[in-house]
Amino acid sequence: MKKTITLAFLLFLLSSLHIAYAQKADLSKAQIICPEKNDPVVLKAVTVLREEINKRTQIQLPVLQAWPKKPAATNIIIGLENNLQSIPAKYLSELATLDAPGKDGFRLLAFDGSNTILVAGHDSRGVLFGIGKLLKSMEMEPNKLLVSAGLRMSSTPKYPIRGHQLGYRPKTNAYDAWTVAQYDSYIRDLAIFGANSIEILPPRTDDDSTSVHMKLPAIKMIAEQSRICKEYGLDVWMWYPNMGSNYTAPDSIKKELDEREQVFKVLPKLDALFVPGGDPGDLDPDTLFSWLEKEAVVLKKYHPNAKIWVSPQVFKPSAEWYGKFYKHVNDGYDWLGGIVYGPWIRTPLPEVKKLIKPNIPIRLYPDITHSLSCQYPVPDWDIAYAMTLGRECINPRPEDEKYIHNFYANLAQGSISYSEGTNDDVNKFVWTSQDWDPSVAVIDNLRDYARYFIGPQYTEGVAQGLLALERNLRGPLLANDQVQRTLQQWQEMERNAPVWVMSNPRFQSGLIRAYFDAYTQRRLIYEISLEREARNTLENAKTLGVKQTISEARKTLSLAHEKPVSQELKARCYALADSLFRSFGSQLTVEKHHAMPGRGNFIDNIDIPINDALWIFSQLSKIEKLSTEDEQLKAIHDMLHRTDPGPGGFYDDFGSPSAWKHIKPQKTWAEDPGSLESPRVSFGVGLVGKDWVHEIVAKGFEGEATPLAWMNQINTLYDTPLVIGYDNLDKDAEYTLRIAYTGRFRSSVKLEADGVLIHNYTRMGTRPMYEFQLPKEVTKDGKVTFSWVSGKEDSGEGERGSQVAEIWLIKK
Template sequence: MKLAVFATLLAVPAAWGPSKFVPVDTILVDSDGLPSGASSLLESHVSRYNARTAKGGMCVKSSSKVGCSAGKTTAKVSFEMKNSASKGGFEVRSSDLDHVVSAGDESGALQGFLAWIRQVRWSAKETQVPTDWTASHSSDKELWGLRGHQYSSAPHAQMFRTMDEMKDYTLDQAVFGTNQIEMAHISTSSSSYDHLVEFSSAMKDTGMNASLWISADKAAAFDLDKLFKDMKQLDSIFMPGGDGGTLDIKAATAARKSCRKYHPGCTMWISLQELSADDMDSIIKDLQTSTWKDNIDGIVFGPHVRVPLTQFVKMIPEGFPIRQYPDICHIAGAQFALNFLSHVWAFTHQRQAVAPSPEFMDSIVRQRANGSTPTIGVGAYSEGVGDDWNKAVWSGVAFQPYRSVKNIVADYARYYFGADLEETAAGLIFGLEQNWIGDPANNTQINKTFALAQKLEKDGKDVLAKSWRLQALVKRAYNDVYQQRRYVCGLESVAGAMSALQRTWSADHRLDEAEKSLEHDCVDKTMSSYKSRVLDLASAINKTLGAEVLQTQDKMLNIQLIDEPVSDVPFLLDQVKSIKKLKSDDDKDKAIAKLTGWTDPGKDGFYAALASVPQSPNLVLPVSLESDPARYINPTISGDRYHSSHWISSQRSVFELYDSSVVVRFEGLKSSAKYKLRVGWGGGSGEVQLSANKKSILQKYMSATSSTKEYSVPQSETKGGTLELECQQKPGVGGSGRSCYISEMWLTVESEDSVIV
């Protein structure tokens, strides 16, 4: 995936975004034209704008409210309600200093105002508003109507340290088109009841749909009737059927009945996660019975569903709307794991990290749009706010798909960091995504992205001091360049050691020279300063937001992994020291030969590190990575923890999901040779089978293992010059569906015949 030049990325199409701006001292927003229920929400957004921007200067006025005064140059925003306008639609007209938002309902009026406010160019010096600009939106242009995200009730009951912080964050989500918040991971402690009531009130105050993700067993711990009665608003309940819950129609029926008693529009949703093929078929049959039809309002598609979304939509009986539940907060071991993520980033971040992925997320949203996969929308899975940029893309693209992701990221940068920093900050967001594509050793983008971060530090000191979003992005850029330099230095140390070990010197001399190379200190003064800056920014995030709020599953913000090994230096050093303890030179020579020959398959042989980055040429991808983001067809990389007892190539594996397979192809085999196959299995669960060219079974179904096994390959399968090896698990499994973990393969010549019969 390649990104275009940042200046091109940030160009706003004349068809939607404004091209002319005028400076103003004050912005007066006249709420008289709004429905009465929208006025308080409008004031909340204006207050949020003033608190967030450097100059503020926006005020809501009405016939019943005084206190707003015009400045020397005042922009005026007014509203007009038109019965002819579409529900949720709006039109914005800006002429000189007058701005009018026309809409058919409260939702459209507020969305129109928020669309306008995203275009306001604020900075410490001045505020500029659009002029000579007209833009419109209708709900039928949206990819889907439901655009939601999850909050976690851990580590804080409302995810944030204070209720005000949660409300502010929720208002920010609305600016980019989000209209539902779902509280998840609910505790059964005695205080949870009050916190859920507070959550409901906060959603009502911020204009959001309120939803609860609650498992059947957690629901049983509450007096739901009392809880739902006291909640001011509850629009839906999601009871997961797997991945944190089990399908329980009785519990779902009771919860729905109780909810509708106090919230007549409340809907009940269930998921079919972690089900085997037989269990899924059984549940789909149940959905056609009155017990399920009358009590389940919709079905959720999320991680660990054994079929892709397109197939899932076709399987669900008519009458059940489908809601997506995408995981947009994890980088590995997840529904949308980053494609061929280098071990450098996996080892130093594991699953949760600040990883803005605008291009990747934009591609997924557009692939999952109505048409090929008709669903009512999204309630995305999340853990903390470290995926804030991804939230904005999912909501923003779904809300206004006629705008490019480049425009939406530009809006994001302008809204949070100001017009002066907009282009640099947007470039940083796109750059961070590209930093993690391909081999870090050869990725020149990392230094370019780092330069953008340093520019933001210089040009945006005041914003950086207050903004956890900017702190998190700049921290990532510093960590990226720090890890890249550690990695490159480690590669040089390993190369020096391997070169020494393969010289013709005595065993002891070779080992001594290898040890010297491996003990080289890679961290110089410059790198130490980068590391210190990472630590400083982590501390700043903890003060401005809370480390535990940014990443609820990694409250140290990956700091504990900052010096995790990213090369084979620790492994090789342990091996060298162990070999030095051997008594005889002959034993040392043999051990050295074994160590240096790990990847050597011998004459006419082949070696493949299947989880390598860049991608191994032997690993077959049946479809493009872009067309299969959830990896239902293509294999995925696993391995985010370093172990000094193995080569890194042995620690990382590829695996397949459910009924797909891992396919490895070797070409250019000698027709006269008989080959032996050695497979480094990477563990996992279930039973797996290995076959050659879809004909010969090299291994019948057996329990997954983490050992290395050898197989004799029939010469009939190699004489044509190509060998295709395929690993599959037993069809129809449930659970996470992950199996066929393979790290490495060696195809070596066992013998050579002069005649092939």
């Protein structure tokens, strides 16, 4: 009986394996049949299919232009849906059972009982996108080409604008290092995932005109970018800020128009010009629209169908500025394509929608490239990550990007993202995939990404690994047990990876983050313990003596550099940074890879102190200069008790999630990912000479260092009030309010407590610490609510927002 069951079970397994194999069509000996003879985009799409298959499998599929008298057993039929009459009727009749697609759409069908695949595009680009879907569905390895036999779909993109900005300029962290061939490859990759638009930049922007990496002058490279897009049938946009000094004087206007003429005439294709209202290039709306009318004349001279899109971006937006801007938009111009909604626009998108006429389209300009001080910062981010990974690290955020995309997408016609390089590579492909179909689960987008770019054996490992990297960034790093597991998952893939995977920049990008995150966590645990030990030593200064105590505390804190932890992880990060520079042009260090400081060079921050050691060192140097031991002992006590509010008092560091219980947000992150109407945590000291903590460290911290708590703060943007409340106060007591004002913005803020003015508009950035005696009337009910609003009286409207790093409520 046992043998019978075993035999039956084996037969069942064999049958199951046969069925599983049968579900895959073997296309390794297929021939491509494409009846199209004239359409260059369709013919280019066929080339894309053949080249991408050959690149991954070394299989070269033949191409026929007509149905052969003796067809092969395996065929891939490609063409426009209205130009497939020459293929057998049985295929056309089966194709007709699928819904007809719309613009850019396609029908894709794998026929039962044969290894025949049919890709029929509604239009030329539809053929390209259908081939893209086929490629993403294939399992491609050396001498192996399989595809699911169950492919059957009609697909039309949800949104008509789907693209990304690829700016050839030094400020990016990779693009300026690319060759023409690399641009061609990357643009092709984006098209395969459904992008139909690429945004390029003119030679003159708010940046240097050249870099050590550039292979061609900018004017030649943008012509190549435009040519590449034209060959793939993609739309070409150009972001063109107004960098001139005067747009009213005739001589200045002529100079600007002459420059545009030189740029526009070298581009083989240009479909739309995006001119930001500001950031950079602020102009009064009357001047702006008068200038755009003149610019439109030159644009149409070379690209008659091109339109100009404009954004309400401006550094200090006032109600008057916005009023004029939207009046011009609604007045209507024949050259106006629509408006662009991007970073640092003060008005929430739903309100913008109400301010413009219904027939005026909106294009999104989402910042998918930055992690802090940006449109959509990483929520609940540990300061150790903010200081090391920084603003422009490798930042796969698939779940965030899907959520943000779907939150805003229905208010616009699609998007072209703001990107500064390859650090946001995963985000680009997630965003484009969601622009095509926002109903698809993001894990399926990641599986397509992993299967196509790295290989079918890595589909699940890399897809889940990218989700794990995003989870690494959530919450306090000290307590995040995900980080070690993420490293182990990536190391397991690394151990078994062949050379061609290890040299793949997309695999390297995920791998370096797994190592970097784990190294940062281990260093944080170590350095926090060293700081605690040094503080314990300093608490015994009276017993040990000031000189010996300071010496021992310094030795303890110095162990972070003299006996560092996990150097094998750090070494792996350096090696991968070199590999990424070779493979992807990624500039992860300033000295070795010639990155622009603060632009993707997060490897330079790999050993930045992530405890309070630098501040303690600077305080100890000051203490040693005091004349008596009693003064020194008092100074040590004050240093150790810096955050102590005294008996019955309150203290909060608003970079810490635990302090948020006092904050009264208007909306949650899920309701307001761009935090235009609710608080966010921001990073950066923002004092004169101390803008960014990693820049200070790079300079060796000459002068006085700042406490770690000043490196982040609670922040609201523009005139959204910052409201913080305390209860359980002593109703009979008097309180002193001490505030640390730090942050990136030099805003002017006013503070009220329960409607009582505590201080009028005060400019931030000149000094951090302020102290005020609270009127007893505001605490007599046992609670108090503080409200900050960003400046109007001091400097007019449009200040960047209120920022508070620390609060002490000290009971008298």
